[in-house]
Amino acid sequence: MMSQEQNDLITRTGPKDPCGKLMRMYWQPAALVDELQGPRPVRPVKLLGEDLVLFRDEEGRYGLVDRRCPHRGADLAFGRLENGGLRCSFHGWLFDASxxxxxTPAEPKDSQLCKGIRQRAYPVVERSGILWAWLGEGEPPAFPEIDCFVAPDSHTFAFKGHINCNWLQALEVGIDPSHASFLHRFFEDEDTSTAYGKQFRGASAGSDLPMTKILREYDRPIINVEHTEYGLRLITLREIDDERTHVRVTNQLFPHGFVIPMSTEMTITQWHVPVDDENCYWYAVFTSYSTPVDKNKMRDQRLELYELPDYKSRKNKTNDYGFDPQEQLTATYTGMGNDINVHDQWAVESMGAIQDRTREHLGQADKAIVQYRRLLRQQIETVTGGGQPMLFLDAGRARSIQGPATMDGIGPTRGWETFWMEVDVKRRRSAPWAAPVPSEIAEKIRHLKAV
Structure with missing residues (x-):
């Protein structure tokens, strides 16, 4: 059982909180690039409990500054973009991206006041359709050379969605392989050829078996958890018969991300970013290893659920997530429609704003969650002691973090250990962009084949 003190330690991410100090050792998604399109590229942003304003100046430079003007505290989210920066609408004080x-135009011409004023500001960089902010001190780390950052723009698509709960319970649903057999259960299987852009709706690789059928009929998976340089690897096995086993390989990307297969040709790299302790956004980059991503179709699919400008779900607490008791009897396990994002949102929001982990009872199926929490506590302790956490990378080490490998397919019951790696490597080598083969995977295949 977890104490309240332990729960607070791993959930709260304010500037003075130990977990907040850990989170500030990493680049954080602050907004989608799409959010700063249009005639006035200025948006208020709340990130790790801090109220900020994100903007793009006339030269295309991104700035992320404290939302309150240092003059009298007026709201810079209503500022004017002009003369190389963001100007407060109250008295005209102007600040650049740094x-x-x-x-300070209202002051006398010979005033030196401006020279002593500096607004708190954070670096911003653009990667794979997301604007990333560095809220830490000193020099930021390099980005790992994982697939979603290596693939060309044509083969990636970024999106986000708001969840009304703490970041940790939102993340933990993604490293919980057994829930998909229940929460995402469909009683009927659809035509898998229409599954583009939808998770768990296509056929499993190497077969014509729909994922919906596999999840529904094989609901006691064996879950293996391995520690890696980037976090955790989860290998989930659902034995179909003596000859065939469904293998699903997913990854926890420290501190608050995961990398999972979406289909045979696409992966999802997703981060769960604290807005404050009771709200978060998921940010996802969908990466294709075959054809360019149909961005318009992907965006239109997701805008059926999420409303702009805040990317909040149309199905939520206020309308019972679209719950239909007749549908629950006949079509879906939850009775909440076909979009699994709604299922996940209900599950994690129903736990409360911050899940009370002092009351939970974990089992064998929760082994990845147990391992992740242990890892999180270890890394918080490292940072509290003045050390650098895992994945705090310099440019040289960033090149060594590649992949990570994912897979979702039907393989041999005896020999699945090699099978999933070979499937991943084959997909990478046939990709139209230079998808790197992670060195540890290449070495393991050579070793296993030699044995």
């Missing part, structure tokens, strides 16, 4: 005060 937080430097450029003008």
């Amino acid at each position: 937080g430097k005060c450029l003008e």
Whole structure:
């Protein structure tokens, strides 16, 4: 059982919280690039409990500054973009993307006040359709060379969605392989040829078996958890018969991400980013290893559920997530429609704003969650002691973090250990972009074949 103190330690991410200090050792998704399109590229952003304003100046430079003007505290989210920065609408004070005060126009011409003013500001970089912010101190780490950052823009698509609960319970649903057999259960199987852009609706690789059928009929998976340089690897096995086993390989990407297969040709790299302790956004990059991503179709599919400008779900607590008791009897396990994002949202929001882990009872199926929490506590302790956590990378080490490998397919019951790696490597080598083969996977295949 977990104590309240332990629960607070791993959930709260404010500037003074130990987990908040850990989170500030990593680049954080602050917004989608799409959110700063249009005639006025200025957006308020709340990130790790801090109220900020994100903007793009006339030269295309991104700035992320404290939302309150240092003059009298007015809201810079309503500022004017002009003269190389963001100007407060109250008295006209002007700040550039680095937080430097450029003008205090109401002051006398010979005033030196501006020289002593600096607005708190954070670096911002663009990667794979997401604007990333560094809220830590000192030099930020390099980005790992994982697939979603290596693939060309044509083969990636980014999106986000709001969840009204703490980041940790939102993340933990993604490293819980057994829930898919229940929460995402469909009583009827659809035509798998229409599954583009939808998770768990296509056929499993190497077969014509729909994923919906596999999840529904094989609901006691064997879950293996391995520690890696980037976090955890989960290998989930559902034995179909003596000859065939369904193999699903997913990854926890420290601190708050995961990498999972979406289909035979696409993966999802997803982060669960604290807005504050009771809200988070998931940010996802969908990466294709075959044809360019149909971004318009992917966006349109997701905008059926998520409303702009805040990317909040149309199905939520206020309308019982679209729950239909007749549908629950006849079509889906939850009675909440076909979009698994709604299922996940209900599950994690129903736990409360911050899940009370002092009351939970974990079993064998929760082994990845147990391992992740242990890892999280270890890394919090490292940072509290003045050390650098895992995946705090320099440019050289960033090149060594590749992949990670994922797989979702039907393999041999005896020999699945090699099978899933070979499937992943084959997909990478046939990709139209230079998808790197992680060195540990290449070495394991050579070793297993030699044996």
